[in-house]
Amino acid sequence: MQINFSKLTAAGNDFVLIDNRENIISAKDYQSLAVKLCDRKYSIGADGLILLEKSSSHDFKMKYLNSDGSHASMCGNGGRSIAMFAYEIGAAKEKMIFETDAGIIAAGIIPGSRVKLDLYNPKDLRRNIKLEIEGEKFDIDFIDTGVPHAVIFVDDIEKPDVFKYGRAIRLHKEFAPAGTNVDFVQPTKDNTILVRTYERGVEGETLACGTGIIASAIISGLKGLAESPVKVIARGGDNLSVSFKTEAEKITNVILEGPAIISFTGVVNI
Numbered sequence: 001m002q003i004n005f006s007k008l009t010a011a012g013n014d015f016v017l018i019d020n021r022e023n024i025i026s027a028k029d030y031q032s033l034a035v036k037l038c039d040r041k042y043s044i045g046a047d048g049l050i051l052l053e054k055s056s057s058h059d060f061k062m063k064y065l066n067s068d069g070s071h072a073s074m075c076g077n078g079g080r081s082i083a084m085f086a087y088e089i090g091a092a093k094e095k096m097i098f099e100t101d102a103g104i105i106a107a108g109i110i111p112g113s114r115v116k117l118d119l120y121n122p123k124d125l126r127r128n129i130k131l132e133i134e135g136e137k138f139d140i141d142f143i144d145t146g147v148p149h150a151v152i153f154v155d156d157i158e159k160p161d162v163f164k165y166g167r168a169i170r171l172h173k174e175f176a177p178a179g180t181n182v183d184f185v186q187p188t189k190d191n192t193i194l195v196r197t198y199e200r201g202v203e204g205e206t207l208a209c210g211t212g213i214i215a216s217a218i219i220s221g222l223k224g225l226a227e228s229p230v231k232v233i234a235r236g237g238d239n240l241s242v243s244f245k246t247e248a249e250k251i252t253n254v255i256l257e258g259p260a261i262i263s264f265t266g267v268v269n270i
């Protein structure tokens with residue numbers, strides 16, 4: 001079977017997007033299709049597969065699969081990408097509301113290939129988790145911004161071995177059974193943070209992780225290291241912005257703004 005797809009990149013986190021409003025792909029095939037299409041050597045290649053589906057209550061529904069085929073409730077860069085995709089294929093207007101498995105999101109297309117997401121509230125905040133891995137001590141703050149994130153502050157963003165420690169923390173029993181994404185954060189001047197993320201389901205460092213950028217900005221705010229709106233520079237060099245409100249560690253009004261670009265469209269055999 002041949003299907004149409006679009007390839008989008010959102011701050012270097014890249015995705016295959018498919019319009020599945022007519023159920024051309026059935027849910028039982030999502031996992032194997034994600035593994036197949038995300039393969040960078042034998043297929044299109046991406047960090048994740050995103051399906052745009054019909055919703056009975058909102059403009060559409062987003063289904064997200066990591067490149068290893070695992071399902072994730074949400075993806076911040078994927079959320080901006082599906083908003084841009086929906087707008088381009090006429091599934092939504094400039095302002096839209098869509099469902100994810102983590103909650104409802106209001107999105108807006110901004111000139112310059114950028115998208116703003118107004119998200120549900122994060123949950124499961126856990127502060128100051130102390131771990132020691134191979135003699136290295138880590139002080140971790142955890143938050144679920146749609147998917148789980150362990151946030152670690154570093155003095156120099158170039159220093160941490162993101163693969164080694166990211167993977168060890170992702171698999172640590174502290175975060176079992178779901179595991180976690182792991183964000184390394186360096187606050188710099190001008191209310192800016194630099195973020196690198198080890199992504200669960202990609203099992204490596206990606207050029208950006210939207211939910212990780214949100215988690216990093218919120219924890220920076222809670223620690224007094226930055227103030228909303230926080231400017232963020234992703235690993236790939238793109239600029240994003242995160243705003244939020246905090247009241248006694250209750251976080252609300254989370255907004256993520258950043259790029260989402262259609263790099264190409266095509267037809268693939270599945």
Ligand SMILES: N[C@@H](CCC[C@H](N)C(=O)O)C(=O)O
Pocket residue numbers: 013066071072074075076077078147148181199200201202208209210211212
């Ligand atoms: N890249 C995404 C997060 C995708 C899901 C994540 N890998 C997980 O399994 O938790 C983002 O931009 O938020």
